[in-house]
Amino acid sequence: MKTFKYTNEDGDEIELDLPTRMEVCDECEGHGFVLCEGMRGHAYTREEFEDSFDDEERGEYFKWGGRYDVPCPTCGGKNVVPVVDEAKLDAEEREFYAAWEEAEDEKGRWAAEDRATERMERGGWG
8 A cells, every 4th residue: 555645626635545566667677776867868979988988887887786877766776666556446546546647747747847947047958
């Protein structure tokens, strides 16, 4: 069981414990580590990679849990995460879970809009 919370349209915080099952973490693909934040999302050209790293560093770059990796922020290095076991939900729990998912989607849209606004305020997409 895991507690899920969201704020409804009236501003009330709604909370419910839902049954969960463990699944392999999507972020680290079950390895427990991810590339450090400063290197994530950067695509090295072959030339840049060859110039930036020596042989040992290149090996570490591609090694799970190597010197450039950090514990996965999603699973905390545990390789798995709890997810709602939808097969075990009753009607009330399904309704709650649908509302929770919509609230999470909305938060994601707001965050994306905030990031876009910040980029534009800085003068571009960089």
